Amino acid sequence: MAVLLLADVSEGKLVRDAVAKALSAVAPLGEVHVLVAGQGGDAAAAEAATLQGVSKVLFAGDHAYCHGMAEPTAALVVGLASGYSHVAAPATADAKNILPRVAALLDVMVITDVTAIQGADTFERPIYAGNAIQTVKSSDPVKVLTIRTAGFEAAPAGGSAPVEAVPGAQDPGLSQWIEDRVAHSGRPELTSAPVVVSGGRGIGSKEGFEIVEKLADKLGAAVGASRAAVDAGYAPNDWQVGQTGKVVAPNLYVALGISGAIQHLAGMKDSKFIVAINKDAEAPIFQVADFGLVADLFTAVPELTEKL
Amino acid sequence: MKVLVPVKRVIDYNVKVRVRADGSGVDLANVKMSMNPFDEIAVEEAIRLKEAGTATEVVAVSIGVKQAQETLRTALAMGADRAILVVASEDVHQDIEPLAVAKILAGVVKDEAPGLVLCGKQAIDNDMNATGQMLAALLGWGQATFASELKVEGETATVTREVDGGLQAISVRMPAVVTVDLRMNEPRYASLPNIMKAKKKPLEEKTPADYGVDVAPRLTVIKTTEPASRKAGVVAKSVDELVDMIKGAGLV
Ligand SMILES: Cc1cc2nc3c(=O)[nH]c(=O)nc-3n(C[C@H](O)[C@H](O)[C@H](O)COP(=O)(O)OP(=O)(O)OC[C@H]3O[C@@H](n4cnc5c(N)ncnc54)[C@H](O)[C@@H]3O)c2cc1C
Ligand SMILES: Nc1ncnc2c1ncn2[C@@H]1O[C@H](COP(=O)(O)O)[C@@H](O)[C@H]1O
Numbered sequence: 142m143a144v145l146l147l148a149d150v151s152e153g154k155l156v157r158d159a160v161a162k163a164l165s166a167v168a169p170l171g172e173v174h175v176l177v178a179g180q181g182g183d184a185a186a187a188e189a190a191t192l193q194g195v196s197k198v199l200f201a202g203d204h205a206y207c208h209g210m211a212e213p214t215a216a217l218v219v220g221l222a223s224g225y226s227h228v229a230a231p232a233t234a235d236a237k238n239i240l241p242r243v244a245a246l247l248d249v250m251v252i253t254d255v256t257a258i259q260g261a262d263t264f265e266r267p268i269y270a271g272n273a274i275q276t277v278k279s280s281d282p283v284k285v286l287t288i289r290t291a292g293f294e295a296a297p298a299g300g301s302a303p304v305e306a307v308p309g310a311q312d313p314g315l316s317q318w319i320e321d322r323v324a325h326s327g328r329p330e331l332t333s334a335p336v337v338v339s340g341g342r343g344i345g346s347k348e349g350f351e352i353v354e355k356l357a358d359k360l361g362a363a364v365g366a367s368r369a370a371v372d373a374g375y376a377p378n379d380w381q382v383g384q385t386g387k388v389v390a391p392n393l394y395v396a397l398g399i400s401g402a403i404q405h406l407a408g409m410k411d412s413k414f415i416v417a418i419n420k421d422a423e424a425p426i427f428q429v430a431d432f433g434l435v436a437d438l439f440t441a442v443p444e445l446t447e448k449l
Numbered sequence: 450m451k452v453l454v455p456v457k458r459v460i461d462y463n464v465k466v467r468v469r470a471d472g473s474g475v476d477l478a479n480v481k482m483s484m485n486p487f488d489e490i491a492v493e494e495a496i497r498l499k500e501a502g503t504a505t506e507v508v509a510v511s512i513g514v515k516q517a518q519e520t521l522r523t524a525l526a527m528g529a530d531r532a533i534l535v536v537a538s539e540d541v542h543q544d545i546e547p548l549a550v551a552k553i554l555a556g557v558v559k560d561e562a563p564g565l566v567l568c569g570k571q572a573i574d575n576d577m578n579a580t581g582q583m584l585a586a587l588l589g590w591g592q593a594t595f596a597s598e599l600k601v602e603g604e605t606a607t608v609t610r611e612v613d614g615g616l617q618a619i620s621v622r623m624p625a626v627v628t629v630d631l632r633m634n635e636p637r638y639a640s641l642p643n644i645m646k647a648k649k650k651p652l653e654e655k656t657p658a659d660y661g662v663d664v665a666p667r668l669t670v671i672k673t674t675e676p677a678s679r680k681a682g683v684v685a686k687s688v689d690e691l692v693d694m695i696k697g698a699g700l701v
Contacts, residue, residue: 151614208617211582211592234612238594241547241579245586250548250667251579267676268575272466273475274676277668315591315625319607319618332613336700360701372632378597379615385571385631387613393700404462410679414700416691422684431682432694444688449701 142171142261145199147218147230147239148189150177150209152323155185158333159231161192161295163288166258167229168194168296175199175302176221178206178214190302198304205312208321209235215242216310222247222283226261232287232388240287249281254289270384270407291332291390291411324377331363331380336393339365339382339409340375343398343419343438347375352438353397356446365389365409367399383408398438401426418442450564450601450623452495452504454529455554456488456511458520459574472672475574477541484520487569489527491629493636494599495567496528503601504565506530510557512537512550518652525647526639532652533557537664544575549657549664551583556660558588563624565606570595570628581628591621594628 144167149156160175167173173194177186178201186200199221205213218239222228228243230236232254244251256274257265263278264286331337338360340353350370357364366376368383382389384407394412399405401417401424409415410429417430418438427433434441460466461481469476484492498504509524510533511517521532535553537545558566568581585592593599597616598609601623610617611630621627639647657664685691695701 208619209612210619211585211594215586234595234610237578238582238592241577241582242586242592244579245548245551245583248548250546251577251583252668253577253579263671266576268673269460269466269475270573270576271676273468273673275673276671278671279668281667313589313591314622316593316619316621319620321612321614322616322618323614368631377615378611378632379613384573384576393695403465410676414698415679415682416695418691427684428681429679431698432691433682433684434688434691435684436688441688445691448688448692449695 142226143224144170144173144227144229145221145225146173146175147236148175148177148185149231149233149235150179150182150185153181153185155188156233157188158295158330159233159290160189162290162293163229163231164192164194164296166288166293167227169258170227170261172196176201176218178217180204180207186304190304191298191300192296193298193300194296195300195302197302199307200304201307201309203309205309208318209238210316210318211238211242212315213310213312214239215246216313218243219246220310221307225283227284227286229286229288231290236287240285244285247283247285249283249285250279251285252277252279253287255286256289256292270403271410272403289388291388328357329361329363331365332387332389334363335391336360336362337365337389337391338362338395338397339367339399340370340397341367341399342369342373344370344375350375352442356395356442359446359449367405396426397442399426400424401429450504451506451508451561452498453558453561453563453566454488454491454495454507454509454524455568455580456492456509456520456524457485457572458482458511458513458517459485459572462486462573468673468675472674474542474670474673484523485569485572487571487629487631489636490631490633491567491569492524492527492529493634494629497634498601508533508561508563510535510554512545512553514538514541516541521652522647523639525650526644527637531650533655534652535655535657537657545664546666546668547577547579547583548667549662550580551587552662553657553660554584555587556662565623566626568626568628570630581626585626591625593619593621593625595630596627597630597632599627599633
């Protein structure tokens, strides 16, 4: 049994944390081959080869695979899939786009957001925004999985797997990339940061988010947001944490002006420590918070930033 | 251009989900069911395309139990022209897997020849996020997932997608499958007169056999359990006390 692990590559760089965590998740299944796709991805392929537990890196250096375009990348993966018992990827936006397409082309069901692998064909995944955990057994010949990485430790460096070039599949030319609108904040990445500070509707404005960012910077944290804050335009979409945003499990999650709707909890309730500041003592966020403070965030948060 | 909108009947997003004590699943008897929130957004977008003169007809389709009729009536009341119900199960607890749904939808697409399929990004019950991508694969069509903005011009759709780093713009040749994210629009409420009118709109019933699809699941659910629960912790009386707690726990 061998696993084909599709690596996430962003702007030519290996999304190392996600790939290293997915790697530890699938390693018990057998030998792992990592597929790196995209022109100019040589460095990403070389980096993947240093992850402990990788036995081979396959590199398809064609432009068609850049920007995570689903149709050519799915065709590439399907072309390589024979001989593998499992095709997997970290559950990033790109993999969520590509792997269900791969599964359908292989006529198998995709198993998304896997949180635990119990055996070669048995997997756990959350349903209903994490309000239930389902254990499923697949009867398909190939298992196609996306791994929810938050609960896995990253595989360490120290490996030295060979990198092998593989020929690309034909680009069906069904879609075209136009542009990425990506902001670089210089802060740690949300899904891998050990500390996350998030703001909700209670922050009240885009300018108000400065309070959140100042505390985040003090703690060396990534910044997150609730959907309400994103919808209101206080924060960009890629900061959203929750059922339909990012799933995070940092050491410390600080929720400021967030009520704690189940859809938000779905994305952060596996954090090790949760601290909440809300002016409403009845807010459901306090039911999951280890430490709470009932206060107006506009006075409490600057004071906290100052005193920490 | 015809637009096909698959809509799923799911537990209402406000309902607190209860896992059955025997581990057999989630209790769906006598709970409020609604249209999947993402699908409401897809229906809204389809209707807007029709209002703009880009689409000529909006067809809603649902696969599941007979009661999904209600979900389709909601789509019709919002402004869809016709509906197709594929009755694939008699038990509300039997979820039809995305692969089977996609195969049935591929059959509907063959009959209806839409220029665009507008799916939701994710069903909030199984949280699969797979059907649209699977359908595009089966049809050999292009796909644009997690869309927050859609522009249709001639034979191409230009789509803004919500991705991990921010936003991505792509164009897809039509016919195509687009799956919609939450920020695409604010779905309208159906007015009372429209709810009345919807009762007279055509709703056709089919079965998976009509499309030659076997809906037998590939994944057997072994058990369903409650997630590990968290206990409410301590509430600080002041910022100073909170600082002490955070420092005391070695968090900074
Ligand atoms: C299908 C679906 C998917 C969804 N996905 C997500 C998701 O991925 N992520 C997500 O977050 N949400 C998601 N939601 C939305 C979710 O249901 C809630 O609406 C949202 O999380 C609420 O955000 P909030 O807590 O910031 O806002 P609110 O619920 O409005 O809470 C604001 C809080 O701020 C507090 N507050 C206000 N002013 C102050 C002040 N001065 N000082 C201190 N506290 C203050 C208030 O007491 C209140 O508790 C989804 C919803 C649906 C239907
Ligand atoms: N049983 C169904 N009937 C109609 N549409 C469905 C069904 N299941 C899934 N869909 C569509 O596919 C989208 C994604 O669902 P899923 O892949 O299950 O998360 C939904 O938002 C619907 O648009």
